[in-house]
Every structure is written in structure tokens, then in C-alpha cells.
Amino acid sequence: MQLVRRGDTLAFEVVYERHATAAFSLAYRMTGTRNVAEDVVQEAFLSLWRSGARYDRTRGSVRTWVLGIVHNRAIDALRRSMVHDRRRATDEGIEERLEAGERTDVEVARRDEAREVRTALAALPPEQSRVIELAYFGGFTHTEIASMLDTPIGTVKGRMRLGLQKMRGELNGLAEALA
């Protein structure tokens, strides 16, 4: 990131290569359309390029930082366009795909981590996983979720917190390792 900060395009390209799939996957999962996901990733990486100086390694990994930008950008895109009726990634039947050549040790480890997170999310009571998914991937506010589910706001917020706490227990240190 030091080099990106100094305007090194090759260093930026390395950062892109490392994190583009995770970034695009998150953007696509959230927005549900390829074009919007591409715009979100483009905006996120360009803002990263233009503001690399704001990365503070004491606050987490580059990956977390990049994905944080993507998440915020995707929420903006969702709330701007109110495309909450968008098609979901699963609606388009897109399967998880990584080229065989990309299955490096890192990718294998990443897949194991992904499985662990999905398992932890799936293990939650449905009412907790639902509010977490609607909030994080759907970009909905807790007020919108409360209205959608016809549930009191306090209950929705409580479910979010309890669900995340349970996931923390399930993840057994993965969260700390990724931080």
C-alpha cells in the first residue's frame, strides 16, 4: 500500500488482482446485477487509488479495507437507485466459479474460510440470519427490515446483535484471524 500511496500503478494492479474477486463477489451479491456490481467495484478501486493515503494498517488488513469500501459503495448504489427489487445473484443462476489454475493454496484456504462463514450464518436461527443478510447484503436499514418483516425495530436490532454474537462463537477465532 505504501507504493500505491506513491502512485505506483503496478502496486495498485497487484492489490486489484488480489482482491478483485472478493470485491466483485460482494458487490454482485449485494446489487444482483453485473453492470451495477462492475460500477461499484470500479468506483471502489478508483477511490482506493485516489485515497490510498487513508489506509491505516493498524485498523485491519487491506482486504478488509477494500471490502469495506465496496460494501459502502454498494449500499450507496442500492439506496440511491432503490433497486431493492433487483434480481439476486442466485436468481440468475450464477454458480461460484474460480478457474482451476487459480486454485492455489490461498484460494483453497479462502474457500475453507468461506465455508466456515456460510456454515456459521446458516446455523443461526432463521430470524437472526435473515435480518443480518437483509442488512449486510441487502443494504436495508433496520427500520426498513422491521417494516418488511412486520417486527418491532428493537427486536430487529436485537436479532442483529445476537446473531453476530453467535456467529462469533461459531467462527472460533476466524474473525480475529481475518481482522
Next chain:
Amino acid sequence: MTCEHRDDAGAWVLGALSDDERERFAGHLPGCEVCMREVAELQMVADTLPLAAPQIAPPPELKERIMSVVRAEAAVMQAAGPAADAAPAAEAPGEGAAARPGPEPAAPERERPRKKRRSWWRLPSLALRPIPAAVAAAVLIAIGVGGGVLISGGDEARTVQAQVVAPSSPGARAALTTDDDRATLRVRGFPAPPPGRVYQVWLKRPGRPPDPTTALFTTRGGDATVEVPGSVAGVDQVLVTAEPDGGSQEPTRDPVIIASPA
């Protein structure tokens, strides 16, 4: 020890608080040990959630699009020298949801370089600088007095007339057509940029300096049609300035075209 705001911690790390609530919670956090601890623990979990998304490789052309902008901007920065290098980063926009939790908001911003005068995009409104009345009529030609008036529209593309400000171009017109979040700018009867300069399109979002685009153009016979790169969602003004060849990271001149997307 507990806190009545503790339940907000989950919504906070998930980005699910409304703007007002987010602001309030951000103000509350620094003074509340309970909530700070809660946020720290839950944030770690929230940071793992992207892993739950099915992994999909981005299209290769996306990288090309991004890298072409990055290389162009790097070339501009290099050409401008180290003094210009600091400006864009210092002015780097807060990310869209700058107040949301995450890695960006807390990161320190670089000190802004001192400028001799405030640039036009930092003025309270994006009005052009006042022009002495005596020369105003000769210099300022606003075509379509109701710049920004919707002149065609529908469910799909919508076109608005842009405000054109150009010396010696009495017949100049410009219109911006937006389709979903894409925009196309068309200019007619517009003079060529001054020697050594090129027109550059900028995207202005509320409360932020204009973002440069890679849309650089000149006019042929007074006409040009320019696809505005990227999304114009959230953009309140599309601007055009005459910049040195290769474009700039921040505007060096006042806008000659101002369009407000429909």
C-alpha cells in the same frame, strides 16, 4: 455494565442504521466503553460476511477499464510533478457512506495543501464566479435560460438542456441524456478548446469536489458526443472544463458547461 444503545452496535457494524442514527451513534461511541467493546467484537464478525458471498471472478475488461483510468491519472500526476501529487489524495472524497463504520472514516485525512484562492468547486454553491456586469453580456452566454429543464423524457432516457457558458459562441448548445445511470453529453456549435487544452468532463456529487473522468474531448465543426464514463447516480452536476492536454486531477478552470442530470 450495560448501555441502552448496545443493541445499535449490531446495526452499526452491518451498516443498517439510518443516517441520523448513525451520526448519533458515532457521537455516542467514543464515550461508551460498553458499546466500543461490543462494536469491536461484532465488527470482526461483520468483516467475515463478504466470504459468505458466492465467489465470482470479475470480467477481465473491468480490470482494463480501471487500469486505463489509473494509468492516465498516474501519467497526469507524474507530468504535474510532486506538488500536484498531493492534491487529489488530499481531496479524496470520503467514501460514499463515509460516516458508516468500516475502515475509511477513522483513517486520518491528509492535510490539504494551501491554495492562494478557493477553487470554484469549494464555494458554497457551484455558481460561476461573478463576472463584471459590463462584460457579462459579452462573455457569459447561457443557452436555454432554464438550463436543466427537461426537454424530453420517459421511462428510459431523459434529456436535459445544459447551461453553456462560453466566450464567442452565441449558437452553442449542450444537452445531457441520462439512461438509467449512464449519461451522454452532446454539444453543438461549441468552439474548440484553446490551444494545448482539451475539454474534460467532471462529475460533481453533493458536498464533494468534482471527480475527474477520463472523458476528454474536442469539438469537430463545433459538435461532439461524449459518453460520460461510470455511473451518474448520485451526481448532481456534470461539468465540463478546458484542461491541459491529458486532462487534470482537479479542475484548473471554471466550467464551460453545467448540466444537472434529470
